[in-house]
Amino acid sequence: MIERVSKPVRAAFAPNMHGARVRGLWIVLVVTTGALVWQFPEQAWVLVSKLNRIALGAALGVLLDRAVFWFSHPTIERDDIEWQFRRAALMIGGMLAAALAL
Secondary structure: OHHHHHHHHHHHHOOOOOOOOOHHHHHHHHHHHHHHHHHOHHHHHHHHHHHHHHHHHHHHHHHHHHHHOOOOOOOOOOOOOHHHHHHHHHHHHHHHHHHHOO
């Protein structure tokens, strides 16, 4: 019984070479969020509202990047990484602005 349970747990925290490097973080996030909602169910809508606000800020950051830098978007032919840093900075800025908004 313990081996049947421990094998999926070890697999969840093992590094994945296909890009899912934060699987353990997602597991911790889901468990702690579930515990928070279970302990304080009246705060669930506040949590959903904050999550929506931050996701909207990230989406606005991507839209701003596409609108301002329309000529410089990722393609298969381009292997430079500057656009990734610029897009990440705009997304983080949008998320921070949305999180701090009243």
